[in-house]
Amino acid sequence: MAIKFPLFPYYYANLHSSFLILESLIDFLKQEDFTGYLEFTSLDSNKKHYLFFEAGNPIKAIISHKKVEVVGISDILHLKNFFLNVVKLPEEELVYWSNLFFNTLLYKDLSTDFTDIVKLINKLKKEQLTGCLEITNNDDNSLSYVYFVGGNILGVAWQRELFRFHRGEGKISSFINKIERATFNIYKMDMGKASEVKNKDEIKAKKLLQYILSYFEKKHSKDFDLVLRKICLKGAHTYPFIDPFSGEFEYKKGDLFIADDINLAEIVDGGDFIINSLFQVYKTSQNEKDEIKDFLKQEDIYLPIFKSLG
Structure with a gap:
């Protein structure tokens, strides 16, 4: 299962392919030196497609469904029947978010029966993890994520808020305190795996x-x-x-x-x-x-x- 991408504030939201000239939008974003991504949701298959930009230039196209696949940018341009959202990203975070799907499972199915979540988070900080902690609440199977860069917490997101992204550590305690029975998976971002994928x-x-x-x-x-x-x-x-x-x-x-x-x-x-x-x-x-x-x-x-x- 692919890691859940968090929900960011939209630059443009719910643009329908019937009323959109995609190449014209890309030209506009290029002129704006746009850094971020386009999120396509197929109305036929519910697949998610992501097209990442750096300073106005498309750099990577990804399909995320049951598995993650890097595709050609031209494949994205040929999509039909979709909704499109546009998200701006801080320039310094582009590498992280565009490679989030490329990861290695570091620790699997750790349980609150034997693992204290606060101690686990502190351990991942000390290990300077770049990746994420996935938390499954055993009471309702809802998911939460803590995103790490070099051991620092970039932000958190959880399912009960539709995975809306909260930057920094400010919201950590508000959902940790509610977790009584949970399972943890830790993913380490595999930059080698990401770089091996030849566009x-x-x-x-x-x-x-x-x-x-x-x-x-x-x-x-x-x-x-x-x-x-x-x-x-x-x-x-x-x-x-x-x-x-x-x-x-x-x-x-x-x-x-x-x-x-x-x-x-x-x-x-x-x-x-x-x-x-x-x-x-x-x-x-x-x-x-x-x-x-x-x-x-x-x-x-x-x-x-x-x-x-x-």
């Missing part, structure tokens, strides 16, 4: 950019290498990874290398700059752009977050 949109974005570079190389073979180098030098100040001297970006004869530590948002922003520049240099017509876009869709490597492709 397939990063792979798709690299393939998309590689195809477009290859397309222009074949069509303008005489001057393409020089044109691409000039474009990358021009954009290097804004998009450092495309600097020809950085060692993080290289294209040669149909093969594109982008360093693994360059994230999706950087690939898209730098890629858009390169693609738009190529369109301008080679005076690419709208018909030609549409043909490129159609091919990308056929090959399933089209990503609507590339604004240069319309």
Whole structure:
């Protein structure tokens, strides 16, 4: 069972897909340098989808139902028939909440028969836990959560209040004192597990950019290498990874290398700059752009977050 995500105050609430242009909303959030997440609730399956943003850029998409799965951002953009809530997060908490679902069960089924909850919480503080304590009240099976970062209590949430998030330790005593018979599970956030999940949109974005570079190389073979180098030098100040001297970006004869530590948002922003520049240099017509876009869709490597492709 996935850890319960707490309920935060909504930035926008209950937006229905029938009255929403999702790509336009994402454009708006990008302009706002939005940090937080979009929460999609499917009206067909009741599945939860989360799309996390950092400074306006989508960074991770997750499905949470009976199991947790990282999906492509493009998969989220194709959702239909849902309600959407938008939540802002403090920048310093983004890593925690976007990785909350990736965890290892550290202690299972501890009981109040043998475990004092106050002593347990103090133990987790001393152990500098990053993760959460899940409490099941044996009288009514209701759940409560205490969220930890480096041994500090980030906040608490419990089912009787629909998992509304209470930041800090202020509410700890108000629900601990009511627990007489309970079972505890302790989850440690597994950052290794989270980082092993390769966002397939990063792979798709690299393939998309590689195809477009290859397309222009074949069509303008005489001057393409020089044109691409000039474009990358021009954009290097804004998009450092495309600097020809950085060692993080290289294209040669149909093969594109982008360093693994360059994230999706950087690939898209730098890629858009390169693609738009190529369109301008080679005076690419709208018909030609549409043909490129159609091919990308056929090959399933089209990503609507590339604004240069319309």
